[in-house]
Amino acid sequence: MLKNYLLTPGPTPIPPRVLETMARPIIHHRTPEFQKIIQEVEEGLKYVYQTKNEVLIFAASGTGAMEGSVVNLLSPGDKALVVRGGKFGERFGEICKAYGIEFVAIDVEWGKAVDPKKIDDILKKDKLIKAVYTTLCETSTGVATDIETIGKILKNYEAVLVVDAISGLAVTPIKTDEWGVDVCVSGSQKGLMIPPGLAFVSVSPKAWTLVERSALPKYYFDFKAYKKALGKTDTPFTPAVNLVIALREALKIIKEEGLDVIFDRHKKMAFSVRSAVKAMGLELFSPDVYSDGVTAVKVPQGIDGEKLVKTMRDKYGVGIAGGQDEMKGKIFRIATMGYITPSDLIVCLATLETVLLEMGYKFQLGSGVKALEELLR
Amino acid sequence: MLKNYLLTPGPTPIPPRVLETMARPIIHHRTPEFQKIIQEVEEGLKYVYQTKNEVLIFAASGTGAMEGSVVNLLSPGDKALVVRGGKFGERFGEICKAYGIEFVAIDVEWGKAVDPKKIDDILKKDKLIKAVYTTLCETSTGVATDIETIGKILKNYEAVLVVDAISGLAVTPIKTDEWGVDVCVSGSQKGLMIPPGLAFVSVSPKAWTLVERSALPKYYFDFKAYKKALGKTDTPFTPAVNLVIALREALKIIKEEGLDVIFDRHKKMAFSVRSAVKAMGLELFSPDVYSDGVTAVKVPQGIDGEKLVKTMRDKYGVGIAGGQDEMKGKIFRIATMGYITPSDLIVCLATLETVLLEMGYKFQLGSGVKALEELLR
Numbered sequence: 001m002l003k004n005y006l007l008t009p010g011p012t013p014i015p016p017r018v019l020e021t022m023a024r025p026i027i028h029h030r031t032p033e034f035q036k037i038i039q040e041v042e043e044g045l046k047y048v049y050q051t052k053n054e055v056l057i058f059a060a061s062g063t064g065a066m067e068g069s070v071v072n073l074l075s076p077g078d079k080a081l082v083v084r085g086g087k088f089g090e091r092f093g094e095i096c097k098a099y100g101i102e103f104v105a106i107d108v109e110w111g112k113a114v115d116p117k118k119i120d121d122i123l124k125k126d127k128l129i130k131a132v133y134t135t136l137c138e139t140s141t142g143v144a145t146d147i148e149t150i151g152k153i154l155k156n157y158e159a160v161l162v163v164d165a166i167s168g169l170a171v172t173p174i175k176t177d178e179w180g181v182d183v184c185v186s187g188s189q190k191g192l193m194i195p196p197g198l199a200f201v202s203v204s205p206k207a208w209t210l211v212e213r214s215a216l217p218k219y220y221f222d223f224k225a226y227k228k229a230l231g232k233t234d235t236p237f238t239p240a241v242n243l244v245i246a247l248r249e250a251l252k253i254i255k256e257e258g259l260d261v262i263f264d265r266h267k268k269m270a271f272s273v274r275s276a277v278k279a280m281g282l283e284l285f286s287p288d289v290y291s292d293g294v295t296a297v298k299v300p301q302g303i304d305g306e307k308l309v310k311t312m313r314d315k316y317g318v319g320i321a322g323g324q325d326e327m328k329g330k331i332f333r334i335a336t337m338g339y340i341t342p343s344d345l346i347v348c349l350a351t352l353e354t355v356l357l358e359m360g361y362k363f364q365l366g367s368g369v370k371a372l373e374e375l376l377r
Numbered sequence: 378m379l380k381n382y383l384l385t386p387g388p389t390p391i392p393p394r395v396l397e398t399m400a401r402p403i404i405h406h407r408t409p410e411f412q413k414i415i416q417e418v419e420e421g422l423k424y425v426y427q428t429k430n431e432v433l434i435f436a437a438s439g440t441g442a443m444e445g446s447v448v449n450l451l452s453p454g455d456k457a458l459v460v461r462g463g464k465f466g467e468r469f470g471e472i473c474k475a476y477g478i479e480f481v482a483i484d485v486e487w488g489k490a491v492d493p494k495k496i497d498d499i500l501k502k503d504k505l506i507k508a509v510y511t512t513l514c515e516t517s518t519g520v521a522t523d524i525e526t527i528g529k530i531l532k533n534y535e536a537v538l539v540v541d542a543i544s545g546l547a548v549t550p551i552k553t554d555e556w557g558v559d560v561c562v563s564g565s566q567k568g569l570m571i572p573p574g575l576a577f578v579s580v581s582p583k584a585w586t587l588v589e590r591s592a593l594p595k596y597y598f599d600f601k602a603y604k605k606a607l608g609k610t611d612t613p614f615t616p617a618v619n620l621v622i623a624l625r626e627a628l629k630i631i632k633e634e635g636l637d638v639i640f641d642r643h644k645k646m647a648f649s650v651r652s653a654v655k656a657m658g659l660e661l662f663s664p665d666v667y668s669d670g671v672t673a674v675k676v677p678q679g680i681d682g683e684k685l686v687k688t689m690r691d692k693y694g695v696g697i698a699g700g701q702d703e704m705k706g707k708i709f710r711i712a713t714m715g716y717i718t719p720s721d722l723i724v725c726l727a728t729l730e731t732v733l734l735e736m737g738y739k740f741q742l743g744s745g746v747k748a749l750e751e752l753l754r
């Protein structure tokens with residue numbers, strides 16, 4: 001008999017209160033009842049986003065909203081600046097390429113964060129750049145980007161700032177309005193604690209002016225159609241009804257706890273994970289620019305990283321994530337996002353210790369869990 | 378105290394067995410456990426589609442897959458033929474327009490079906506047409522299209538046949554392979570009995586050759602990326618995990634009942650609804666080309682159609698659909714799709730009678746329910 005634990009950076013575990021809403025009979029989406037729900041969700045998202053901007057809701061995974069933030073802002077001949085320091089930063093470049101948008105890439109070594117000054121340097125020289133694409137928390141590496149500083153730089157330019165906050169929203173602060181984030185992209189299956197299938201963007205007045213003149217083709221992700229529907233049918237196409245209803249419940253939980261408490265809790269949990277793995281003699285993959293949502297740890301020499309993740313999952317029921325793409329087998333990732341609690345971390349670290357011991361890694365058994373216990377008290 | 382009944386053409390009611398799966402703890406999508414589930418779902422969809430073609434699964438509403446069937450098949454300079462006989466036929470035209478694809482439209486009066494000969498006539502003359510877009514069951518009018526005959530015509534041409542079967546799949550026969558449907562689009566919230574949020578396309582070998590050379594831009598709906606993922610990660614982007622799991626259960630129910638029994642059941646239910654409303658002296662909107670999934674009925678003279686739908690829903694808990702766009706207030710629509718049963722129809726017809734009586738419509742009270750009872754025995 002196994003009890004399953006999910007400590008992956010999306011999907012994250014779903015609180016029972018939220019799960020329960022999805023087992024209720026479905027309702028029709030073009031009714032005052034659903035309209036009230038989706039308007040509550042829009043208000044709740046504005047709270048989490050810390051914005052007064054419109055937040056648009058798509059039935060899609062996060063990538064759909066990333067595509068939306070390219071095809072709605074740019075026009076043929078425009079250029080983009082893309083910060084690529086992991087799988088998801090790279091995705092923005094792939095989308096630009098698919099739509100024939102030339103882009104300047106800042107390639108950041110995986111595990112490092114972009115130096116905001118580099119963005120300033122490029123924008124100074126290249127006036128064709130209309131949008132800067134960056135990532136709040138790069139899920140593939142556990143790196144956090146200094147969006148606040150980038151936002152300050154962008155205020156001197158016409159270009160808009162687009163932030164993929166899929167892995168950071170409701171985990172770590174993202175002050176959309178205060179920091180000048182023009183388009184903030186997010187998804188449902190991380191800090192928002194519901195299943196994947198919803199994606200969101202907030203759109204600033206500055207970004208709307210680009211949307212108005214954008215000449216790239218789009219239909220399903222056409223921001224203008226979603227804006228037009230707000231307050232009327234609320235979505236231009238059939239929404240993912242039961243995920244929206246689940247999100248209302250999750251947002252209630254978030255409001256009850258309060259953003260500041262949530263950010264503080266994630267910060268403490270991520271700090272505890274970092275301390276625990278270090279106490280086991282393990283090395284962090286991004287020691288200086290870590291995010292509070294996911295911690296990437298180097299697989300120690302001589303250990304099969306993929307086998308480690310598989311054994312934890314299949315033999316002990318504890319799901320963590322391996323490395324993606326070029327990091328496959330070289331790192332493993334422990335999430336501290338949403339409904340992942342200290343008790344999950346205790347089980348996770350104890351299991352990590354057990355499996356590493358089985359696999360021949362030399363360390364003091366119990367050292368990770370002890371460090372956790374000291375910090376989580 | 379009200380008990381709610383949903384007889385809308387999407388979302389349709391969800392069987393308790395399916396609802397229950399969505400309240401289970403979520404699992405990660407990059408695991409052998411989920412891979413097995415999604416492969417079962419792909420097999421199940423092939424059964425419902427009656428196809429050997431690949432069926433691709435998107436986290437999106439049906440419109441997303443409609444967009445996919447434009448941007449993956451065509452290239453700049455290609456032309457399309459679009460059959461427009463309702464809101465959803467028109468949508469194909471809107472998508473073509475958004476992507477700069479010139480199209481020939483066959484405008485069919487709402488409530489009528491296209492004459493397949495017209496398609497033949499146009500294809501004979503215009504060799505630039507690479508794809509024909511049509512609708513199996515037009516949700517906005519209740520009209521069924523003769524896809525089999527259109528498929529036979531298309532066999533003489535290079536153009537591919539794209540069918541929006543969102544409202545028809547698992548309701549009425551759609552023999553994808555036998556009829557020569559190259560791309561069959563569907564969605565989750567109709568005959569498949571799960572919430573909205575998943576969309577599907579089947580793609581024939583003939584269609585894949587167009588996909589290979591298509592030069593329209595795309596990313597999230599790029600068929601090639603989805604094909605490449607089959608048997609590996611299975612989806613290129615995070616799938617809507619709990620909807621896929623729900624779909625597995627719904628497909629099990631469908632297999633247990635069997636397609637032929639399902640089609641027969643829908644046929645009988647739709648026939649019963651038509652007979653019942655006629656017995657009340659009401660007039661069908663599309664008397665000759667009705668679908669088995671939704672029946673459109675003309676609002677009788679002097680009755681406020683929107684108020685009728687609202688009163689049934691708000692005072693009696695029975696959800697039916699009003700008319701959309703140009704049919705607003707002029708028709709109402711009763712669905713017989715998926716998990717809508719004869720007992721739902723009895724309640725619906727009795728409520729329709731009650732409300733029409735309240736609103737001053739002259740007819741023999743009980744006549745509709747009596748006709749239903751005679752037929753449903």
